[in-house]
Amino acid sequence: MLWVDKYRPKTLDQVMVHQEIAQNLKKLVTEQDCPHLLFYGPSGAGKKTLIMALLRQIFGTSAEKVKVENRNWKVDAGSRTIDLELTTLSSNNHVELTPSDAGFQDRYVVQEIIKEMAKNRPIDTKGKKGYKVLVLNEVDKLSREAQHSLRRTMEKYSASCRLILCCNSSSKVTEAIRSRCLNIRINAPSEEETVKVLEFIGKKENLQLPPGFAARIAEKSNRNLRRAILSFETCRVQQYPFENNQAIPPMDWEEYISEIATDIMKEQSPKRLFQVRGKVYELLINCIPPEIVLKRLLHELLKKLDAELKHEVCHWAAYYEHRMHLGQKAIFHIEAFVAKFMSIYKGFLIATFG
Template sequence: MHSGTGLWVDKHRPNQLSKLDYHKTQASHLKHLVQQGDFPHLLVYGPPGAGKKTRISCILRELYGAGVERLRMETQTFTTPSNKKIDLMTLSSNYHMEVNPSDVGIYDRVVVMDLIKKLAETHQFTSSQRDFKVVVLTEVDHLTREAQHALRRTMEKYVSTCRLILCANSTSSVIPAIRSRCLGVRVPAPTTEEIISILQTVCKKEGQPIPTELASRIAEHSQRNLRRALLLAEACKVQRAPLTDEHQIPSLPWQVYLEGTAKMIVEEQTPKQLMEVRTRLYELIIHGIPAQIIFKGLVDELVKSCDMQLKMRVVEAAAMYEHRMHQGSKTIFHLEGFVAKFMSIYKTFMEEMLGNF
């Protein structure tokens, strides 16, 4: 375990496959995979906070040893076909590089091709027993189709000097040509019991024992997202130590903001209010809250104000707009479309209700 200060979630992150707290059978399979000479491209997928990145870090450590943890942040500059310069942050060691190409939006294809080409061509290996470097690409399910096709070609071209570890929440937006070239590693969310047990272990190490009832409430509240559970436990400790069953679990600021946004939608259904709501949705997106999370949060809050008949229509509309959001590229359009649709359904329903009195 790492010592020193820092957030609990980073400080207590296991760094070896043998030290992982759950999915232990999978960990031993991964260890075996690394020890076999030929290491395949991997597609690691599962819900947020399930431990994908932790497992990827452990795999890298298993491949290259502790040197892989000496990381440096670098800004790489890419030139688009129209000669536009774009910058992207990468995290790299002497053995690997990690990058989120979807950060540059529609230019992700350029990044994917250039980055892997650069890494494959600077072929100096420093006392490593492996004859390949690893590129970790995160959020591959957010890459455009063009970038994914470019990625497939690049994978084949540089397979002798590069291995890819792709990370995604879901494989449904990853093209079959990439899925078929990778070994799929599914990382399911930990169970509520596993989260409770990890919370108890971490809190004990921090000298802040956590009562089972509080650990259980945090695990429920985190919806099986381990990262969120650890952040919430630490937030409870910051609020007040020692930890007791009476602790209120704090809502994260963006959750409060999202609840307020849902309230505004229910209070008034006008074009003016829709513009206000749109601004608030932009605000959430700018602060890095994933569109899926905003969508789910909105739907959860809005259905609280609906009776059964209305709930069905709202969930139906949500499903349609969420599906469109996955197909399209501008998430705000689909979020806003859903809000407008809800306003229309809700207003009509309220008018009918009043008309019946």
């Protein structure tokens, strides 16, 4: 088992980061009925860890007994029937799913599937809370229609169902949904908090950490706790005992994007654009989010770029990121950004060197 799972806090009392939030959540579900909740904050901050610990606080150990299902639904969409396939994680008391996986059909997921789940109370409560919890991931990626439908579901089935919503950015969630939830901001952990967690894991694994080693991993992880723990485990696999000057390996996908940036800088041509498209597609099919790919690619290109071009390149990166959120096929918008960058950079080289 990976350390990131092995040492994930099981209860709110075990949470090392965001202890104040954990204790407030414990107090909330102990003293009163749990409201709809919206957890938001950057990736790797600990949102899912807090949600799972909260479910255990509400339902006990039964919340950990989950099964993964790939379920097919037939949904009536006016004059036609749509087949939808979604992966769900469920226990007797909760269901977790990501409605945005259905793409532009997400509103049917909310209108039919979530509504169907919300109707049904848990079969066997054994004296525990008499409601079911639906955990919805990436609600900031839902279309406006899906979010409007979700608001109606929250109102209509609040007696038998509680929604726990999880997203990176609350600004992309409609005000109507935000106002019906208790909003909980989960900040990225500080470097000091990350070091504390890494030293705790090192102690549990009986590892000797050189002075400053955990701090270097924390700094490299950019306040992403999940990434810090994965990097720590990678270092342990690659070399132990640790050395003072041991290199912290970057993520494979980051190295790959760095190679793509180098390719773009070396040659600006239709042939190179086609090659880059294939590499970007490789990242996307390996589940690297398109926003992360575009952001990291921009970061790598800016490191190699003249200062006078940086503002223009950042402008076009923001433009294509916005277009990517409006459209469906992320690959088109990332490729368009690469093509635009090649055009700008080639024009600059011609103007400078003739």
